[in-house]
Every structure is written in structure tokens, then in C-alpha cells.
Amino acid sequence: MNAVAGIWATQGTVVLTGGLLVLCMALWATGLVAEIVTALLFFALAMLLKLAPATTVFSGFSSSAFWLVTSGMVVGLAMNHSGLGARLARMLSDRLPDSYPGFIAGLVAFSFLLAFVMPSNLGRIALMIPVLMAICDAYGLSVGRPGRTGALLAFGIATPMLSAAILPANVPNLVMAGTAETLFGLHLAYLPYLWLHAPVLAVVKGAILTACTVLIFPDRISGAQTPGDPLPPLSGEERxxxxxxVGMLALWMSDGLHHIPPAWIGLAAAVIVMMPRVGVLPAEAFGQVPLKTCFYVAALFGLTAVVNETGLGRDIGHALLAMAPLEPGHLAKNLATLTGIAVGFLFAATANGAPALYTALAGELSQASGLDLMTVVMAQVVGYSTIFLPYQAPPIVMSMELGRIGLGDATRLTLASGFASLLIATPLAFLWWRLIGKLP
Structure with a gap:
């Protein structure tokens, strides 16, 4: 009897965990309630239902990704407060080409470059969209012009899409890295990750996005860009x-030498930023950091940990493997299937939630495909960086709100760039992996 009761209790926990997983992912995907409300709902229900110990439910707060997101918010706030972010934007406007295709390409490239020094997608959107609207006015792209819509959307879509090639630059990467470290002990290094993904996921996808923008929103630069007043000298805070x-970026790029994870480097930079006389922010400015995003990341990790501890992850993996055409020795088919799984999770759980679900199944997927665990984990980046609908990436939604852009326009560009990326960039990504020796 005790054995039967134990089985029923275990199965009941699995069922309740599955219900909580569906509820949280549905709320995050549809946005019916704020992300922070869903995150707190997860913590409350997981503890009330006794699905797992508190150390498991709240394990996201001890993950490196949580602290990297938090430190990225602080650094972004410092760039706004000091004026360094506005200076970078002004330098951009002075160097953009006078041709419309060149203008769009310049914005897309700047979005990628800014991700190196400002590791927060939402922070970059909040900083740059108002600035870009002013730049569009200076270039004659007034309200209602297709070029203005294209410019704002190109930057908004490039922000989450291209930053996937930089390990600490967006939430999905951090969710993936944190889950892989927690479940499998995999440690991702900054430069190898950049070398693996940037040539295709940044350069090729950036070119695809530029071409799609120019074709869908054709326009021309009708106003002469007049040089503004000279930039003032760097202030002490900016210096x-x-x-x-520079120190933070140098340490990130040399992590293969000192083996300090990016999260702790970012956290140290955030502390220095708020130090008296040394930094640029007063300590009380931390109250302006949008901690709801940090709690969201912690909830995702906690949900993943609960799913795995209760055995639900194993059950989902078995069901998925029964349908997925994975077979050792069939490299192209396996990689296409893994990418398809990652894209499927993108529709169900958005770009922020998809890596948590996929990475939790990476062990099962590795066994079924015969591919090593790191390859399976990295294959999902190709998938979740391929965005098809605006709701799949919160930075795109934020860009639409700030730039007053309709859902129809945004959907046209995300669908076009998403399908073009899937057909062109995906095979090129795996070809690049083979050229550099990451695939047999």
C-alpha cells in the first residue's frame, strides 16, 4: 500500500507540475498578466503545492544568469545617467550613410555593436528608440513614411536577434547558459561562443534583416543630414x-585565461559603477533598476529545476523523442530536427522561455541523435534567434510601443526575416560549424 501511495503521490506531483508549466508558459506567451505577476505566481504555487524543496524552487536566484541580468540593468542605467549612451547614439547619427539601404544597414550594425557594452536588450531599446526617432526626423523620414517604420523595426528586431551571437548580451542566452550549467555542468566561454555564432547569426542575419527591411518598407533619404553642434568633451563620469x-569587456573576452564566469565580472562592474567617487551612480539609483526582469529569469530557472526534479522533464523528453526523427549518423536531419524543436518552443514559450525547456531536454536529445551535448545545446541558438512573430521577443514589442508601430507592419518584417533566416542562415550556420571543426 505504501508503494502504491508513493506512486500516486509522485504521479500527482508530475501532473501538478505539468499544469503549472502550461499555466506559466501560456501567461508568459500571451501577456495576459505582467511577467512579474506570473513569476511570483510560480513561486507561490510551487511552494503551496509542495512540488519541490525551496532550494529547488528558488534556485534561479543563485544562478549566474540572474546576476548577469541584474548587473546588465545597472550598467545600462549608468550609460543613460552619465550621457555615454546618448554620446554613442550621436556618434552613430553623424556617421550613417545618406542612402536608405546604407542607413538601415548602419542601424542594424550599431545594434549589434552596442550589445557588446550594454548587455540588456530592453535597456538598449529604451535608450535608442527615442534617439532613432530624432535621427529619422533629421534624415527626412517623418511620421508615416515607410522608411521611418522600417528603421525603427530594423533596430528593434536586430536587438534580440543579433545579440544571440554574444553570450552575455540577452536573456535567452543567459537562460540557456544558466540551465546548461545547472543541469549538466557545461561552462560556455565568451570568445569560443562568439566565434561559433557571430559570422552567421550576426553578419548573415544582419544582412538578411537589412534586405527584408529595404524591400518591405522601400523609401529614400529625402532630407539632407546637417551636422549638429560639436560633441562636448567627455565628462568625468563618462570617462x-x-x-x-573597457575593463569588463576585456575580462569577458579573456575568460579562457582567468576562468571567471561573465556573471561575476558583470556583477563586479555593477558594484564599481555604484561606488562613491569611482562610479557614476549613487547607491540609491539601484531602486530604478527594473527588477521584474531579474525575477522573471529566476522564475524560469526555478520552473526548469522543478520540471526536472519531479521527473516531468524526463517524461516530456521521452514523448518528444518518440516523435522527433532523430537518428545517430544522420547529421543534417538531426540538426534540422533540433533547430525545428527550438523554433517550436519559441512559439510556445517566447524567446526567453524556449531555452529553459529545450536545454532541460538536451541530455535526451544528445542520446537520441548521437551528437555531443555541447552541439545539441548550441543548436538551439540557431532556432531561438530566428524570430517569426513580434510577441516572441519582448524588445520588439517594446520597440513597437515606443515607436508607435502597428502589429501588422511588425509582423510582416518578422515573418519575412524569420523565414529567410531559416532557409538561408540555418544551413550556413551549420556549414560554418563544420568548416571550423565543430561538426564531423
């Missing part, structure tokens, strides 16, 4: 922040 950012 100090620039030194901190």
Missing part, C-alpha cells in the same frame, strides 16, 4: 564609465 566598460 570613468568608459574605463569600467
Amino acid at each position: 570613468r564609465l568608459a574605463v569600467i566598460l
Whole structure:
């Protein structure tokens, strides 16, 4: 009897965990309630229903990704406060080409470059969209012009899409890295990750996005860009922040030498930014950091940990493997299937939630495909960086709100760039992996 009761209790926990998983993912995907409300709902229900110990439910707060997101918010706030972010935007506007295709390409490239020093998608959108609207006015792309819509959308879509090639630059990457570290002990390094993904997921996808934008929103530069007043000299705050950012980036890029994870480097930079006389932010400015995003990341990790501890992850993996055409020795088919699984999770759980579900199944997927665990984990980046609908990436939704862009226009561009990326960039990504020796 005790054995039967134990089985029923276990199955009941699995069923309740599955219900909580569906509820949270549905709320996050549809946005019926705020992300922070869903995150707190997860913590409350998981503890009330006794699905797992508190150490498991709240394990996201001890993950490196949680602290990297938090530190990225602080650094972004410092760039806004010091004026360094506005200076970078002004430098951009002075160097953009006068041709419309060149203008769009410049914005897409700047979105990627800014991700190196400002590791927060939403922070970059909040900083740049108002600035880009002013730049569009200077270039004659007034309200209602297709070029204005294209410019704002190109930057908004490039922000989450291209930053997938930089390990600490967006939430999906951090969710993936944190889950892989927690479940499998995999540690991702900054430069190898950049070398693996940037040539295709940044350069090729950036070119695809530029071409799609120019074709869907054709326009021309009708106003002469007049040089503005010369930029003032760097202030003391800007100089100090620039030194901190250069040091942070240098340590990120040399992690193969010192083996310090990017999260702790980012956290140290955030602390220095708020130090008296050394930094640029007063300590009380931390109250302006949008911690709801940090709690969202912690909830995702906690949900993943609960799913795995209760055995639900194993059950989902078995069901998925029964349908997925994975077979050792069939490299192309396996990679296409893995990418398809990642894209499927993107529709169900958005770009932020998809890596948590996929990575939790990576062990099962590795066994079924015969591919090593790291290859299976990395294959999902190709998938979740391929965005088809605006709701799949919160930065795109934020860009639409700030730029007053309709859902129809945004959907046209995400669908076009998503399908073009799937057909062109996906096979090129795996071809690149083979050329550099990451695939047999």
C-alpha cells in the first residue's frame, strides 16, 4: 500500500507540475498578466503545492544568469545617467550613410555593436528608440513614411536577434547558459561562443534583416543630414564609465585565461559603477533598476529545476523523442530536427522561455541523435534567434510601443526575416560549424 501511495503521490506531483508549466508558459506567451505577476505566481504555487524543496524552487536566484541580468540593468542605467549612451547614439547619427539601404544597414550594425557594452536588450531599446526617432526626423523620414517604420523595426528586431551571437548580451542566452550549467555542468566561454555564432547569426542575419527591411518598407533619404553642434568633451563620469566598460569587456573576452564566469565580472562592474567617487551612480539609483526582469529569469530557472526534479522533464523528453526523427549518423536531419524543436518552443514559450525547456531536454536529445551535448545545446541558438512573430521577443514589442508601430507592419518584417533566416542562415550556420571543426 505504501508503494502504491508513493506512486500516486509522485504521479500527482508530475501532473501538478505539468499544469503549472502550461499555466506559466501560456501567461508568459500571451501577456495576459505582467511577467512579474506570473513569476511570483510560480513561486507561490510551487511552494503551496509542495512540488519541490525551496532550494529547488528558488534556485534561479543563485544562478549566474540572474546576476548577469541584474548587473546588465545597472550598467545600462549608468550609460543613460552619465550621457555615454546618448554620446554613442550621436556618434552613430553623424556617421550613417545618406542612402536608405546604407542607413538601415548602419542601424542594424550599431545594434549589434552596442550589445557588446550594454548587455540588456530592453535597456538598449529604451535608450535608442527615442534617439532613432530624432535621427529619422533629421534624415527626412517623418511620421508615416515607410522608411521611418522600417528603421525603427530594423533596430528593434536586430536587438534580440543579433545579440544571440554574444553570450552575455540577452536573456535567452543567459537562460540557456544558466540551465546548461545547472543541469549538466557545461561552462560556455565568451570568445569560443562568439566565434561559433557571430559570422552567421550576426553578419548573415544582419544582412538578411537589412534586405527584408529595404524591400518591405522601400523609401529614400529625402532630407539632407546637417551636422549638429560639436560633441562636448567627455565628462568625468563618462570617462570613468568608459574605463569600467573597457575593463569588463576585456575580462569577458579573456575568460579562457582567468576562468571567471561573465556573471561575476558583470556583477563586479555593477558594484564599481555604484561606488562613491569611482562610479557614476549613487547607491540609491539601484531602486530604478527594473527588477521584474531579474525575477522573471529566476522564475524560469526555478520552473526548469522543478520540471526536472519531479521527473516531468524526463517524461516530456521521452514523448518528444518518440516523435522527433532523430537518428545517430544522420547529421543534417538531426540538426534540422533540433533547430525545428527550438523554433517550436519559441512559439510556445517566447524567446526567453524556449531555452529553459529545450536545454532541460538536451541530455535526451544528445542520446537520441548521437551528437555531443555541447552541439545539441548550441543548436538551439540557431532556432531561438530566428524570430517569426513580434510577441516572441519582448524588445520588439517594446520597440513597437515606443515607436508607435502597428502589429501588422511588425509582423510582416518578422515573418519575412524569420523565414529567410531559416532557409538561408540555418544551413550556413551549420556549414560554418563544420568548416571550423565543430561538426564531423
